[in-house]
Structures are given as C-alpha cells and as structure tokens.
Amino acid sequence: MGSEHSDDTATGTSAALALKILVAGGFGVGKTTLVGAVSEIRPLRTEEQLSELGQSVDDTAAVERKTTTTVAMDFGRITIRSGLSLYLFGTPGQDRFWFLWDELSQGALGAVVLADTRRLEDCFPAVDYFEHRRIPFVVAVNCFAGARAYGAHEVARALDIDRGTPVVLCDARDKDSGKEVLIRLVEYAGRMHTARLLDSVG
C-alpha cells in the first residue's frame, strides 16, 4: 500500500493520487445512472451535513440561526492503476444545495454537465456555475428514448457556451458511452490547463 505524507508534492508521482470529476445537471437527468455505468463499484451514497447560517427575516430581532442540512451524494470510482483513481461525484440536483457545490468543485479536475434536450434549461445553472469558476466542463446530452434528436451543434448554440467547450451525445446507461464522455472531459481539461499555463507566462 502506497503511503503518502501531507507534503507529498515533494515526493512527486510516487504518491497516491485521487482525481475528482463532478457530474452535474438537472434533477432526474441521469447523473446517478452515468456514475453507476462507469464506476467499478456500485455507486455509493454518502451524506454530507453542512451548516448554513440562516438569517432571520425579522430585522428587529437580528437573530442569526444556525441550521444544518443533510445532502446525499452519489459517488463512484474508477481505478486507473494502483495509486491513481478517478472519483465521480453526482452533485445534488436541487437549487437549494448550491452551497455544496463550492466544496465539491474545489480541486476538481473538471465536470460533466448532463443535459436533456426536452428541458435544456435545467442545466443552465450548472453551465453558468462552471463557466463562472473556470472549471473545465463538457456538456453530455443524454439521449433519452423518445426525445427528439438534436445535433451537438444545435445544443451548443442553444446553451450559448464558450466556443471550444465540447458537447457530446451520450447514453448515460451505457458504459462505453460514459467512458467516451469522461475521455473528452479529461482531454479538454488538459487543453484548458495548458492554455492557462501559457497565458500566465505570456
């Protein structure tokens, strides 16, 4: 078993590495399905309890009440080799869990935004979120049976995403299709990263 220390940057590539990929999108778009299709383990469910500072509506009271919220998250794992694993996290779909995204997206390699063309607007918040924070993402259009087929270009135009952001058609239930989505994301994340490095020196 590889042992690692908190100062593992010095030891270089020998240290175990875990990479995080987020799977976002509207409620019921197939996030859990996608995580399950590519994960080598049955998607696990973990609960995160977070505290929020809720502000009292009544100004005169000026009381701040602390509440906690429990959110269930699905996650899966893909072992690339011993000491190098990908972890996929399905982000909670409801808007009221936005605050959790900040934690999830910290240190993430990138994100997959799953979209359903029958209700494309459901993925707008996720697109905005990742664009705003400059987290590399791909849009994966889950081709539900019975949904009218659109081309990737049409979806890209409808979403008005930055040129270059990949749009992939996929079947979230299919392992190979899910793999392809992840490959596109990792390739894109690599390109984005290189471009930023060049930007920062130039």
Added chain:
Amino acid sequence: MNDDMFEETYRDVAAYSDGAHRGHEKRGSPEEPGSQWFDNEAGPLVRPYAMTGGRTTAGPQGAHFDLIALVSLDSAAPAAADDTALGPEHRSIIELCRTETQTVAELGAGTDLPVGVVRVLLGDLLELGCVKVSRPVPPAQLPDEKILREVIDGLRAL
C-alpha cells in the same frame, strides 16, 4: 439549541428522500397517503453527532478533510484483534483503511456515517497517530500531462 439543529436535519433528510423517490417510483414510497417510514427509511436511531461527543469540527487544528483526501493507516493504529482501544466507529474506520487506502467519501459510505462525522473521527485518529491523511493536490498543479495521458489510456482500456 442542539435539538433544534437536529430536528432541522431530519426534516431535510425526509425532504430530500421524498424528492429522490418521486422520480424513480421506488416501492413503498413514503409519500403515499397513510404510509409510514420503517427501519432505515426512518433515519438513524442514534443522532449522528452523538458519536463524536457533540463535536462538529475536527481536532484543534480544525482540519477540513477533502472528500477525496486519502486515508491510510499510520504506525500507532491498533492491531485488528485489539478491540479495547478506541470506540466502535473509530475502529470501523481503521478496519476499512486496513484493507485499502480509503477516501473520506468512501469512509462515509463504508461506515454509513455522514461525512461530517467521519471528519471529526478522522481528526481524532490523526492526532493519535493512527492514520495519515493526504492533502489532495491543488488543482493549479494538478493536471500533469503525463498523468492525464495515463487517465485517458486507462479509461480507454476499461
């Protein structure tokens, strides 16, 4: 005040499961009129932070372990047979790490405890020298081209 906090928690669990079930037509879905929640559906019997003695943050350093921080055993970890040391939840974390290096998220799923609770327990174990916790690599230094190549090839080979 604590009671209030926990009531809030349970309502939220209920609200979330409710929403999650609606989409998938789970059998015995709790929103059916007159139906009741039983066993696991009804939530844990012991309130989560009872296992941490009411503490909600980890250790004096207040370390916040990332979901994918890797946890492995350290020298002071008790032997498998030694069930006198530490509490049962601490021990189940150690046993999970004994088989394989675990992420914080996996420990949450493996112990069936909320991640917040796992973080507190990990803080204890770290202080006792029972585990080592790796910091995830900051994103800015992360995508080493060689590693990304490896990830892509690995995904293709799946």
